[in-house]
Amino acid sequence: MSKEEKYDRQLRLWQSSGQSNLEHSRIVLVSPNLASLELMKNLILPGLGHFTILDSEENVITEEDLSNNFYITEDQLGLSKAEVFASNLNELNLDSTHEVVKIEGTVQDFLASDDLSDKFPWNSYDFIVANWQFPSLIDLVQGLSNTSLIVVNSLSFFGTLRIFQKSYKFIETHSEKMLDLRLLNPWKELTDYSDSIDLEALDLQEHSQIPFLIIQLKAMEEYKRQHGGELPKAYSDRKVYKAIIQGWKKSYDELNFDEALTNSNKIFNPQKVPEDLQKIFDSLEGDFDAKDKYWLLVKALKIFVDSNDGNLPLTGEIPDMDSTTENYMTLKGIYKDKFSKDLTNFEGHLQELNVNEIKFTTDEIVKFIKNSKYLYYSKLSSKLINNVDLFIEDFGSELSEFQSIILSFIMIENYYLQFNTIPSLTDINALLNITKLFLNNKIQITETYEKVLYEILRVEGKELANISSIMGGIGAQELLKLITLQYKPLDDFLVFDGIRSVSERYKIK
Amino acid sequence: MTRTNIAIRPYLRTKGKFADEEYEPGEEVLYALTTSKILVLGAGGLGCEILKNLASSGFKEIHVIDMDTIDLSNLNRQFLFRTQDIGRPKAEVAAEYVMKRFKGVNIIPYYGKLQDKDEAYYAQFQVVISGLDSIEARRWINNTLVNLVDPEDASSVKFLIDGGTEGFRGQTKVIIPTFTACYECSLDTISGQTTYPMCTITNNPRLPEHCIEYVSTIEWPQSHKDQKLDMDDPEHVTWLHERSLARAKEFGIEGITRSLCLGVVKNIIPAIASTNAIIAASCCNEAFKIVTSSNPILENFMMYSGNDSVFTYTFAYERKDDCPVCGGL
Numbered sequence: 001m002s003k004e005e006k007y008d009r010q011l012r013l014w015q016s017s018g019q020s021n022l023e024h025s026r027i028v029l030v031s032p033n034l035a036s037l038e039l040m041k042n043l044i045l046p047g048l049g050h051f052t053i054l055d056s057e058e059n060v061i062t063e064e065d066l067s068n069n070f071y072i073t074e075d076q077l078g079l080s081k082a083e084v085f086a087s088n089l090n091e092l093n094l095d096s097t098h099e100v101v102k103i104e105g106t107v108q109d110f111l112a113s114d115d116l117s118d119k120f121p122w123n124s125y126d127f128i129v130a131n132w133q134f135p136s137l138i139d140l141v142q143g144l145s146n147t148s149l150i151v152v153n154s155l156s157f158f159g160t161l162r163i164f165q166k167s168y169k170f171i172e173t174h175s176e177k178m179l180d181l182r183l184l185n186p187w188k189e190l191t192d193y194s195d196s197i198d199l200e201a202l203d204l205q206e207h208s209q210i211p212f213l214i215i216q217l218k219a220m221e222e223y224k225r226q227h228g229g230e231l232p233k234a235y236s237d238r239k240v241y242k243a244i245i246q247g248w249k250k251s252y253d254e255l256n257f258d259e260a261l262t263n264s265n266k267i268f269n270p271q272k273v274p275e276d277l278q279k280i281f282d283s284l285e286g287d288f289d290a291k292d293k294y295w296l297l298v299k300a301l302k303i304f305v306d307s308n309d310g311n312l313p314l315t316g317e318i319p320d321m322d323s324t325t326e327n328y329m330t331l332k333g334i335y336k337d338k339f340s341k342d343l344t345n346f347e348g349h350l351q352e353l354n355v356n357e358i359k360f361t362t363d364e365i366v367k368f369i370k371n372s373k374y375l376y377y378s379k380l381s382s383k384l385i386n387n388v389d390l391f392i393e394d395f396g397s398e399l400s401e402f403q404s405i406i407l408s409f410i411m412i413e414n415y416y417l418q419f420n421t422i423p424s425l426t427d428i429n430a431l432l433n434i435t436k437l438f439l440n441n442k443i444q445i446t447e448t449y450e451k452v453l454y455e456i457l458r459v460e461g462k463e464l465a466n467i468s469s470i471m472g473g474i475g476a477q478e479l480l481k482l483i484t485l486q487y488k489p490l491d492d493f494l495v496f497d498g499i500r501s502v503s504e505r506y507k508i509k
Numbered sequence: 510m511t512r513t514n515i516a517i518r519p520y521l522r523t524k525g526k527f528a529d530e531e532y533e534p535g536e537e538v539l540y541a542l543t544t545s546k547i548l549v550l551g552a553g554g555l556g557c558e559i560l561k562n563l564a565s566s567g568f569k570e571i572h573v574i575d576m577d578t579i580d581l582s583n584l585n586r587q588f589l590f591r592t593q594d595i596g597r598p599k600a601e602v603a604a605e606y607v608m609k610r611f612k613g614v615n616i617i618p619y620y621g622k623l624q625d626k627d628e629a630y631y632a633q634f635q636v637v638i639s640g641l642d643s644i645e646a647r648r649w650i651n652n653t654l655v656n657l658v659d660p661e662d663a664s665s666v667k668f669l670i671d672g673g674t675e676g677f678r679g680q681t682k683v684i685i686p687t688f689t690a691c692y693e694c695s696l697d698t699i700s701g702q703t704t705y706p707m708c709t710i711t712n713n714p715r716l717p718e719h720c721i722e723y724v725s726t727i728e729w730p731q732s733h734k735d736q737k738l739d740m741d742d743p744e745h746v747t748w749l750h751e752r753s754l755a756r757a758k759e760f761g762i763e764g765i766t767r768s769l770c771l772g773v774v775k776n777i778i779p780a781i782a783s784t785n786a787i788i789a790a791s792c793c794n795e796a797f798k799i800v801t802s803s804n805p806i807l808e809n810f811m812m813y814s815g816n817d818s819v820f821t822y823t824f825a826y827e828r829k830d831d832c833p834v835c836g837g838l
């Protein structure tokens with residue numbers, strides 16, 4: 001059976017490099033709930049390497065599980081949850097492997113133990129997936145160099161997701177690219193080629209097959225000639241520039257001239273270092289690490305930019321445009337040659353920096369250069385939101401809908417971690433009191449908060465299969481991005497409201 | 510023993526603070542959930558998820574229609590199918606699997622086209638969830654359900670919940686025929702397949718896609734007469750791949766791969782389990798709220814994007830007065 005064929009629909013998203021990461025990834029799932037089971041299903045199907053389910057030996061399949069959980073059969077009532085879930089999940093795709101670890105006593109007690117880090121080989125996993133923010137687990141992950149924690153929860157019609165990872169260092173963000181075509185500051189080979197073409201001397205057929213980039217370039221030269229070497233700047237200047245192109249058109253149906261006109265505003269897009277990339281450059285000061293590939297590449301890029309008049313390396317790509325194959329290929333060749341030169345320069349800077357002689361493949365460097373304009377870097381917080389000031393810092397001091405969902409989840413989580421049971425409607429006054437204590441008069445409880453809390457408490461801790469599946473789907477998408485190191489992941493907290501089908505993101509400070 | 514409703518009951522036994530004022534919780538709501546007939550269109554990536562979710566959230570009377578058979582490339586997300594099921598009808602295998610897993614749920618599969626069924630068939634359902642991958646099939650069911658509406662009879666209004674995904678993106682649309690925007694009203698927001706000008710393909714290819722288009726649309730019919738190009742036949746794909754490579758070489762174009770040939774000719778849309786899970790569950794969440802009235806429903810479109818962080822956009826799409834299907838009704 002061919003893996004390329006089986007995984008074809010996803011390879012089109014993250015290619016074989018992303019797939020290889022996925023197939024080598026290891027996840028431990030702590031005490032599964034419906035949402036985290038759904039999350040795992042969405043990773044096992046595309047071919048996750050390995051998963052381990054860690055749970056208390058006391059946790060067995062109940063009638064309640066039978067009523068909303070798809071990953072069991074009714075004859076499994078009373079059997080160990082960890083074992084049943086692990087084998088039923090693995091059955092979805094035998095390319096994954098699994099392991100079951102059953103612990104004595106409750107999961108809470110296990111996670112609260114002083115020697116937690118010695119009790120399980122946490123650092124042999126890339127990710128821990130859990131459904132409550134166990135403070136000990138968050139502490140633990142801070143001490144592990146390559147293990148991150150994902151917390152996913154679903155109760156009533158609401159859900160939350162949070163990622164605990166030290167930082168994001170992404171190269172392949174799949175951002176919508178605004179190609180740097182260098183028409184405002186062309187290099188010599190491009191200008192030479194453009195100058196070698198005499199538009200007026202061409203017959204109509206040839207004239208209509210000149211790539212629009214050349215038309216734009218020539219019009220730019222003409223504009224500069226007419227305006228003492230100045231580039232068009234103001235909106236009215238650009239109109240003059242466009243009029244030059246319009247004036248050169250020999251026939252109404254010259255598509256290449258139409259393309260030159262419709263794409264003329266793009267020329268003026270700022271092509272140099274975008275704001276997000278500048279921030280990454282600024283982070284070099286504090287975060288540079290000569291043993292880290294990402295930082296070596298970023299620093300080499302910064303040096304390249306500084307020594308190239310602020311320009312990033314050219315990617316060698318040009319858009320498709322109406323033209324003969326020959327004209328297009330000649331132009332493309334000029335861009336590719338420039339890319340190769342930039343690549344060589346970049347490699348020189350990298351080599352100088354790379355004092356530890358870390359091995360880079362050409363593919364790695366090319367990939368970095370082609371994506372260098374849209375790199376992504378972020379540092380994440382490991383803060384536990386355990387007092388009102390911290391809550392206000394991240395979510396503000398108004399308890400509207402999203403804040404109410406978040407606060408309700410925090411209160412219920414605190415209650416659960418303390419009493420090992422999820423409160424129901426009979427506990428609403430207790431929960432309101434806990435909330436008042438937490439808010440410490442700095443935030444007033446709103447009607448919205450009471451409504452949301454009521455909505456959660458009335459379902460007695462039962463998960464709604466649909467909401468858990470949504471949260472598991474979102475969690476899996478985020479994990480896929482973290483594993484393949486492609487696209488841009490959530491940074492770092494999400495709340496979902498399934499009544500209105502809306503969501504909001506927050507960055508925890 | 511069969512599966513109970515223990516986990517679903519609390520949602521319907523009490524009334525939440527966001528529910529409609531007139532809503533009365535209780536046994537009748539649970540009865541409505543277990544007896545209401547729901548139709549699922551498509552048993553593919555979305556369909557498998559939808560069937561699982563409906564069974565897991567208390568629905569008992571489900572019909573499913575799908576005209577396809579199972580293919581190897583389905584298995585990365587269509588989790589009700591296994592290698593040994595390849596070649597069998599999706600609707601039948603999916604129904605068997607879910608009924609075996611979830612005793613007490615009744616799923617009636619139909620292996621065939623939507624168009625095989627008449628109005629009387631569609632009239633028996635309260636909700637139709639569509640996990641179709643074709644725009645034409647969606648337009649057909651939309652048109653059919655709008656035509657069913659009898660202004661004198663509230664039960665003739667069938668809710669249509671439409672899900673769609675592409676890569677990390679997807680959308681859920683809740684359509685109440687003649688009351689909210691229908692599928693046709695929103696048609697101009699849907700982008701079609703990329704096409705290339707004929708003179709580019711024949712005279713001035715510049716991209717690998719141009720070469721593949723030439724070989725599949727011009728060279729193949731020339732050399733194979735009446736035989737149709739079948740991209741599920743590995744020999745056909747090999748021929749196309751080799752000819753495309755040759756044409757690309759002739760023009761100095763790089764980047765032809767077998768995978769690209771398949772992608773261009775079959776118009777393959779990337780698909781992953783997690784996006785299907787999000788959108789299918791969102792559709793089923795709306796179906797649950799519609800049938801139980803336990804909470805207000807989505808008004809009326811939700812877009813999801815996971816390419817850049819997580820982003821949802823929920824908005825009321827307006828009906829079009831000049832809609833060729835529901836305009837003026």
Ligand SMILES: [Zn+2]
Nearest residue numbers: 691694832835
């Ligand atoms: Zn309409």
